[in-house]
Amino acid sequence: DIQMAQSPSSLSASLGDRVTITCRSSQSISKYLNWYQQKVGEAPKLLIYAATTLQTGVPSRFSGSGSGTEFTLTISSLQPEDLATYSCQQSYTTPWTFGPGTKVEIK
């Protein structure tokens, strides 16, 4: 199985801050990497697919980059509604696997 790691596991930032979350895969997955946002008590929501493509309806303050084994999710200006856990997921090969999540808190 391809293992997914994320850092940090949690972070606290102020409104308006730029936030960056890193995801690393145990082997190269090209750009087969998706990002999800999950608010407490809710289902995950797709933010970005294919490492860099913003899902329809997702605010442009979210962006993704990377390829191979290292990827980043950036929130350019943190908003109150961004309080959530963010998870990466590889779609390179089955079993499709998720990262452990990064919890984003507002300072």
Added chain:
Amino acid sequence: QITLKESGPTLVKPTQTLTLTCNFSGFAFDTRGEGVAWIRQPPGKALEWLTLIYYNGEKRFSPSHQSRLNIARDTSRKQVVLTMTNMDPVDTGTYFCSHMSYTFSSGYRYFDSWGQGTRVTVSS
């Protein structure tokens, strides 16, 4: 608009079989590469993909649970059913069904719509 909704028991006993139903709408389930998956999340832990059924009936399973899993679809009733045998307390968590999309040109797959999830507790 794609919607999915899970239903099934909230409590099962150890060794019992879990059956969950996903009722979906908003897609015909006839597009190349399209699928419906089951993904679970133990309390406070990461998401874990379990199984998927493609538009053409092909199935994929997580090797970790393959011997205990089955997935079936009834396109006319717009349902996908998960069956998981020999349930154990470690299987406690929220179970989601999700629609998977596929981009033909590049082969990217992603879970773009999710049900609200259903909580399952395994306890005697």
